[in-house]
Amino acid sequence: MATERTLSIIKPDATKRNLTGKIVAKFEDAGLRVVASKRIHLTPAQAGAFYAEHKERGFYGELCEFMASEPVVVQVLEGEGAIAKNREVMGATDPAAAAAGTIRKEFALSKGENSVHGSDSEASAAREIAFFFSGLELVG
């Protein structure tokens, strides 16, 4: 399997509850390596641009507001099959449906406030990494 990079966001509900370290430990335990990391506070417009693909969905406004409500930690994770592996470690969108041991099962509050974001394909990983990081900031 190829070495990949994927974009992760530790969302406001998790940074607010001081869970950043516990979540990063889950990534590292799964063999994912943090090759870029920064803590930022998004504006609603920046959150809206990031989630543009969801703009027709009913939860879009609420999602943008939530993502701008507190700081987030954006990271690039690297590893064998990193895109799928990260999705596995995250668990299902709705914590009620997430498998035991996943980040969302252990930490998410609801389907919206679900602690982490992870790219869902190679194309979105490339777009999402470029949204937050320049090449110089990726240190493998």
Ligand code: UDP
């Ligand atoms: N979301 C929501 N309500 C929903 C579905 C999604 O608030 O009914 C939010 C949630 O924070 C989710 C994000 O929108 O993580 C993006 O949705 P997607 O379906 O892409 O889920 P993900 O890829 O994050 O599991």
